[in-house]
Amino acid sequence: MKRTIVPFGPQHPVLPEPIHLDLVLEDEKVVEAIPSFGFVHRGMEDLASKRDFNDYLYVVERICGICSYMHGMSYCEGAERIFGVEIPDRAKYLRTIWCELSRLHSHLLWLGLLADAFGFEALFMQSWRIREKILDMVEDSTGGRLISSVNLIGGVARDMDREMLDGFVKQFDKMESELRSLTKVFLKDTTVRARLFEVGVLTKTDAILYGAVGPMMRASGIELDTRKLGYAAYGDIDFDIITSNGCDSLARCEVRIGEIFQSFNIIRQAVAKIPDGEICISVKGNPKGEATVRMEQPRGEALYYMKANGTRNLERFRVRTPTFSNIYSLLKILPGAQFADVPLLILTIDPCISCTER
Amino acid sequence: MPKFTKSPWVMHYDGSSCNGCDIEVLASMTPLYDIERLGVVNTGDPRQADILLITGGINYYNESVVRQIYSQMPEPKVVVAVGICACSGGVFRDCYNIKGGVDTTIPVDVYVPGCAARPESIIDGIVQALEVLEKKSAASAAPTEGESNA
Amino acid sequence: MPNIVETVSIGPAVLKRYIKEAAAEGCRLVQIHANRTRDGYQLIYSIASGYHLINLEMVISEDTEVESISGTYPAAQLYEQEMAELFGVKIVGIPEDPRVKLYHVQGHPMK
Numbered sequence: 001m002k003r004t005i006v007p008f009g010p011q012h013p014v015l016p017e018p019i020h021l022d023l024v025l026e027d028e029k030v031v032e033a034i035p036s037f038g039f040v041h042r043g044m045e046d047l048a049s050k051r052d053f054n055d056y057l058y059v060v061e062r063i064c065g066i067c068s069y070m071h072g073m074s075y076c077e078g079a080e081r082i083f084g085v086e087i088p089d090r091a092k093y094l095r096t097i098w099c100e101l102s103r104l105h106s107h108l109l110w111l112g113l114l115a116d117a118f119g120f121e122a123l124f125m126q127s128w129r130i131r132e133k134i135l136d137m138v139e140d141s142t143g144g145r146l147i148s149s150v151n152l153i154g155g156v157a158r159d160m161d162r163e164m165l166d167g168f169v170k171q172f173d174k175m176e177s178e179l180r181s182l183t184k185v186f187l188k189d190t191t192v193r194a195r196l197f198e199v200g201v202l203t204k205t206d207a208i209l210y211g212a213v214g215p216m217m218r219a220s221g222i223e224l225d226t227r228k229l230g231y232a233a234y235g236d237i238d239f240d241i242i243t244s245n246g247c248d249s250l251a252r253c254e255v256r257i258g259e260i261f262q263s264f265n266i267i268r269q270a271v272a273k274i275p276d277g278e279i280c281i282s283v284k285g286n287p288k289g290e291a292t293v294r295m296e297q298p299r300g301e302a303l304y305y306m307k308a309n310g311t312r313n314l315e316r317f318r319v320r321t322p323t324f325s326n327i328y329s330l331l332k333i334l335p336g337a338q339f340a341d342v343p344l345l346i347l348t349i350d351p352c353i354s355c356t357e358r
Numbered sequence: 359m360p361k362f363t364k365s366p367w368v369m370h371y372d373g374s375s376c377n378g379c380d381i382e383v384l385a386s387m388t389p390l391y392d393i394e395r396l397g398v399v400n401t402g403d404p405r406q407a408d409i410l411l412i413t414g415g416i417n418y419y420n421e422s423v424v425r426q427i428y429s430q431m432p433e434p435k436v437v438v439a440v441g442i443c444a445c446s447g448g449v450f451r452d453c454y455n456i457k458g459g460v461d462t463t464i465p466v467d468v469y470v471p472g473c474a475a476r477p478e479s480i481i482d483g484i485v486q487a488l489e490v491l492e493k494k495s496a497a498s499a500a501p502t503e504g505e506s507n508a
Numbered sequence: 509m510p511n512i513v514e515t516v517s518i519g520p521a522v523l524k525r526y527i528k529e530a531a532a533e534g535c536r537l538v539q540i541h542a543n544r545t546r547d548g549y550q551l552i553y554s555i556a557s558g559y560h561l562i563n564l565e566m567v568i569s570e571d572t573e574v575e576s577i578s579g580t581y582p583a584a585q586l587y588e589q590e591m592a593e594l595f596g597v598k599i600v601g602i603p604e605d606p607r608v609k610l611y612h613v614q615g616h617p618m619k
Contacts, residue, residue, distance in 0.1 A: 058449065303554060
């Protein structure tokens with residue numbers, strides 16, 4: 001059959017971010033997808049050698065505006081490992097709470113964008129309406145909506161009082177019931193199911209070979225969540241890893257919805273257990289040594305590598321973000337798909353191109 | 359705020375931003391901030407857009423894309439640089455692949471500050487862009503010829 | 509779950525065999541990156557079996573040619589291309605597709 005090449009992106013109505021794909025089509029079926037990157041590449045890893053390691057924290061937070069909090073936290077965690085300091089327990093719990101708040105807002109954002117990708121505008125608006133409440137909480141506690149800059153090497157910069165913590169938990173009940181009725185549409189509605197069910201199948205073996213991470217991997221039946229490594233206060237918190245054996249887009253949706261409700265529970269536990277005390281210790285001197293940090297971001301496992309040589313600047317800072325690892329899984333699931341499903345499939349990996357290219 | 363007989367359509371393009379401003383641009387279209395109440399509609403097609411919202415700085419690879427999108431928009435057109443990276447390059451200014459703000463590539467009419475720019479300031483920027491758009495359409499309606507494509 | 513990071517130093521000659529064995533045991537490839545040293549590069553291949561992370565460390569000179577491992581892990585191609593574009597590491601055996609380019613930068617900015 002005659003092949004057609006359709007250029008997709010970088011400017012595309014469905015995608016808020018620039019990625020370019022050359023889609024080779026046979027009739028309506030995709031046979032090959034050739035990606036092209038570089039629209040967002042800034043060269044942030046190189047900037048580490050030009051900035052003071054304390055100031056570089058603010059650059060790291062801007063690797064991505066959605067998981068900004070977690071990027072900052074991982075950087076601090078890495079620096080703390082190099083310095084060999086242990087942060088106060090209260091700071092650990094506060095970090096856990098903020099981590100889960102950012103996971104919540106990221107997953108709600110994704111639900112909305114997914115709904116937009118299959119043309120369900122009302123669902124998009126509803127998801128984002130609930131997301132705004134989470135952002136209000138983030139803003140109340142950190143002072144910023146997306147970029148919070150609340151982490152410091154040695155702890156956190158702001159505390160939350162009891163009233164605020166209990167206030168958050170109180171709001172969760174109402175939000176959960178709203179979300180239950182909303183997510184029912186994603187999982188049960190016939191038209192939504194028709195767009196998601198058995199679309200973009202990634203088998204378990206392929207998920208390992210093609211380097212899928214995060215919800216993408218867990219939706220293929222692999223039980224792995226780096227939160228179980230016990231960074232911040234996750235070691236004290238009881239939670240199960242949410243997986244699904246569906247391997248398709250619906251399974252990815254299920255896993256993320258499961259994680260939304262799980263995040264509420266984790267915050268509840270953290271609020272119940274949070275100890276009193278200091279929130280920050282002072283760390284002096286320049287770092288020397290290297291550290292590898294792994295962290296579970298909303299999009300999956302991220303790996304940070306830091307190498308310091310005793311000067312004010314880091315010798316090397318490297319971050320492998322979840323989307324970078326998921327790109328190959330995307331290229332794996334695109335061939336064989338219908339052309340109309342392409343935006344949807346790109347969204348099921350929850351792409352964050354600014355993370356990928358840095 | 360000027361009165362308009364037609365709805366101005368906005369288009370969003372992500373330059374080399376960190377996603378923060380992009381998400382805030384989208385958030386300003388959703389129920390809490392709801393920019394559609396000003397008659398503004400979000401479109402994905404540059405040929406239908408009156409206002410171009412650009413987030414993030416310009417790097418050496420997306421420069422031509424931004425130029426192309428700008429040239430595809432019909433006159434009169436207004437460019438809004440959203441966020442500090444779009445205004446000047448911001449925190450990424452010293453990165454090797456960053457050329458600078460949006461005004462290094464195409465003319466910018468309104469600058470919206472903030473990192474990430476808050477939805478309130480984005481809405482304010484769009485309202486200012488509406489005023490610029492009105493002035494530009496009045497100028498192009500006048501018998502003297504308006505500016506040709508940059 | 510303790511956070512174990514193990515570092516193993518290897519030479520470029522055994523890399524491919526090592527990676528093949530890891531893949532046969534069902535390990536995941538987590539990432540590959542390069543560090544610039546004074547007269548060459550330090551390449552780090554991180555593979556993980558469950559939560560256990562192993563960093564395969566390899567010190568090479570500027571001219572050493574490293575074999576691509578994308579035959580075993582297809583996803584390795586992106587990391588290898590990243591190293592080649594940003595650092596100028598010489599990787600041989602990347603499936604040639606001239607249209608796939610990662611960052612479209614001039615030269616090797618981090619060399």
